[in-house]
Amino acid sequence: SDKPLTITVTGAAGQISYSLLPLLATGKLFGRSQPVNLHLLEIPPAMSALNGVVMELQDLASPLLRNIVQTSDPTVAFRDADVIILVGAFPRRKGMARRDLLSKNVPIFTGHAQIMADVASSDVHILVVGNPANTNAMILSRAAPSIPSRNITALTRLDHNRSCSLVARKCHVTTSKVEGVVMWGNHSATQYPDFTRATAGGKPAIHAMGGEETVASEVIPFIQKRGASVIEARGASSAMSAAQAIIDHLQSWLIGDDRIVSMAVPSDGSYGVKEGVWFSFPVRCLGSGEYEIVTGLEISAFAKPYIDATADELFAEREEAIAISQ
Ligand code: NAX
Secondary structure (H helix, E strand, O other): OOOOEEEEEEEEHHHHHHHOOOHHHHHOOOOOOEEEEEEEEEOOOHHHHHHHHHHHHHOOOOOEEEEEEEOOHHHHHHHHEEEEEEEOOOOOOOOOOOHHHHHHHHHHHHEEEEEEEHOOOOOOEEEEOOOOOOHHHHHHHOOOOOOOHEEEEEEEEHHHHHHHHHHHHHHOOOHHHEOOEEEOOOOOOOOOOOOOOOEOEEEEEEOOHHHHHHHHHHHHHHHHOOOHHHHHHHOOOHHHHHHHHHHHHHHHHHHOOOOOOOEEEEEEHHOOOOOOOOOEEEEEEEEEEEEEEEOOOOOOOHHHHHHHHHHHHHHHHHHHHHHHHH
């Protein structure tokens, strides 16, 4: 339509946003006929850097980019937002325990939630990227009960994409030929990238991946540690690939997708994961933000301990986060 959609991005002067904003400004999410407004939120010390980002956005000269708002006031940033991408979070410093990270981020996401519920569009769709992403989404939902919990998801698409790309490389096919990869659970080291049903060009991929034993000893840890490997090599965490995963996630979720993808959504009890956490499941996206968790996949004796471990971690995070918020 001609009416611009308003997209809010928090942490807009950070490194993921530097890769994400040009994609949003040039129609890589909603296509080349959908104008967008960008509302950019940062904390006061980053406002000068944000101003530089805004200059560069203007200099893209994108015909789709209408209003740009740069602010450190969440009420201004979230006003009338149709889509909110929460990238901003307190960063994990060396030696920081999970509890310390949670105690910094719980207040940020609680505060943002209450403001969003008041000023965002009534049909707002929210993607949480900032870590701990799954638990931040849970906290956000608890603090904004007027926003349907299905409208709040967290990003595990980067882990999913990493897994699809690995299958494609091992099987010598393009990623368009890869299906059946599922990324279960938390966006953390306990994530379970599941290759059991992965196919490349319609054929099972597990043999090319080295068989079940090699998958357990090498392939799963390779994906679980991929983020750390990027940090080690680049001296900075994944940004380009995270930005693309955000676009992929939002495109599947808001526009629709023929393929099954992985998304952290509120658990409905499927696969024995109790309600109360945002768990990455295989989902079928029906368009316009509608999705359903794919049920009925067989969970093998191999997969079960992985799924239980990542669920246990999410419930432990949930307890800690709720204790902090009280
Ligand atoms: P950066 O540190 O480069 O950028 C984060 C930005 O957020 C900073 O500019 C900071 O000033 C801003 N910020 C902090 N608190 C804020 C607040 N209360 N309101 C608004 N802005 C605030 O980090 P970057 O590499 O861009 O990563 C951002 C987040 O994504 C991190 O939490 C990171 O751990 C997480 N990631 C999550 C991924 C996922 O798959 N879910 C993958 C990529 C990434 O690691």
